[in-house]
Amino acid sequence: TAAIIDGKAIAKDIRAELKEEIEALKQSGITPGLAVVIVGDDQASHTYVNSKEKSSKEIGIYSEVHRYPADYSEEKLLQKVEELNNDDRIHGILVQLPLPKHISEDKVIDAIAPEKDVDGFHPVNVGKMVIGKDSFFSCTPYGIIKMLEKENISLEGKHVVVIGRSNIVGKPAALLSLMHNATVTICHSRTKDLPAITRQADVVIAAVGIANYVTADHIKPGAVVIDVGINRNDAGKLCGDVDFNNVKEVAGAITPVPGGVGPMTITMLLFNTVKSAKAKAAKIK
Numbered sequence: 001t002a003a004i005i006d007g008k009a010i011a012k013d014i015r016a017e018l019k020e021e022i023e024a025l026k027q028s029g030i031t032p033g034l035a036v037v038i039v040g041d042d043q044a045s046h047t048y049v050n051s052k053e054k055s056s057k058e059i060g061i062y063s064e065v066h067r068y069p070a071d072y073s074e075e076k077l078l079q080k081v082e083e084l085n086n087d088d089r090i091h092g093i094l095v096q097l098p099l100p101k102h103i104s105e106d107k108v109i110d111a112i113a114p115e116k117d118v119d120g121f122h123p124v125n126v127g128k129m130v131i132g133k134d135s136f137f138s139c140t141p142y143g144i145i146k147m148l149e150k151e152n153i154s155l156e157g158k159h160v161v162v163i164g165r166s167n168i169v170g171k172p173a174a175l176l177s178l179m180h181n182a183t184v185t186i187c188h189s190r191t192k193d194l195p196a197i198t199r200q201a202d203v204v205i206a207a208v209g210i211a212n213y214v215t216a217d218h219i220k221p222g223a224v225v226i227d228v229g230i231n232r233n234d235a236g237k238l239c240g241d242v243d244f245n246n247v248k249e250v251a252g253a254i255t256p257v258p259g260g261v262g263p264m265t266i267t268m269l270l271f272n273t274v275k276s277a278k279a280k281a282a283k284i285k
């Protein structure tokens with residue numbers, strides 16, 4: 001049976017490393033700062049934001065959260081972003097998505113200074129990733145790459161099949177895999193005969209959003225299976241996109257849900273915030 005990749009433990013190690021880096025930065029007079037902005041009362045979004053705030057504080061990042069009601073205007077939100085762009089205490093700005101319908105997410109993301117865009121959604125950062133340059137990488141796919149690195153699973157020459165093409169997960173997961181010299185296939189809702197393609201994969205990254213979608217007959221024996229999905233099954237229990245119990249009998253390594261990719265996502269947000277603060281510190285020197 002497959003080795004279980006313990007995302008929680010890996011995340012904990014990285015956060016401990018970050019904590020030390022933050023202490024060193026503080027010695028040199030810089031406290032990394034993260035500002036999170038949330039509009040509206042989506043319960044899941046508030047839970048994510050609270051957890052981002054708590055995790056930041058735990059490792060010594062200065063953290064502020066700006067909570068606004070659902071009818072907050074686009075203009076005011078853009079003003080807030082501009083204010084944070086110009087605030088020296090803030091190295092990372094994150095606007096929690098989704099935003100209420102009367103606000104253009106594109107406009108808001110475009111307004112964030114690329115050098116503070118720790119979510120990696122600004123077109124400048126996405127563009128840099130496409131041309132293979134360092135930038136802020138989207139936290140969930142970046143977390144996958146870091147997790148594989150920590151597990152000593154190289155992507156060099158491997159066939160990585162990504163299921164899903166969203167801008168937040170699927171596409172950047174494919175591009176980061178390419179950056180690590182994988183041969184990459186992207187599958188999506190219009191893909192024909194998905195199992196025939198995923199069975200050729202050395203690494204499957206599932207980011208679909210359908211419980212138990214990836215079954216044992218999708219997987220080549222020994223393959224690495226990364227499950228990004230966050231779903232509820234019929235019993236209301238949290239589960240991924242992968243039929244974990246059966247796939248783990250075929251795969252070589254697999255991430256569980258919860259406790260796999262999830263804990264890595266916020267960790268990479270903290271990582272990007274520290275990276276931004278370090279870049280700022282280097283500029284001042």
Ligand code: NAD
Pocket residue numbers: 140163164165166167168169170187188189190191194207208209210228229230231261262265
């Ligand atoms: P999305 O809905 O934006 O994208 C889903 C993708 O799956 C689409 O590109 C679509 O083409 C593809 N797809 C849909 N049906 C398919 C099918 N039948 N066969 C093949 N492909 C199909 O979702 P997303 O934002 O990319 O998120 C995907 C999943 O990952 C969700 O469950 C989400 O909750 C989860 N997620 C987890 C984290 C984390 O931190 N662990 C972060 C972001 C998203």
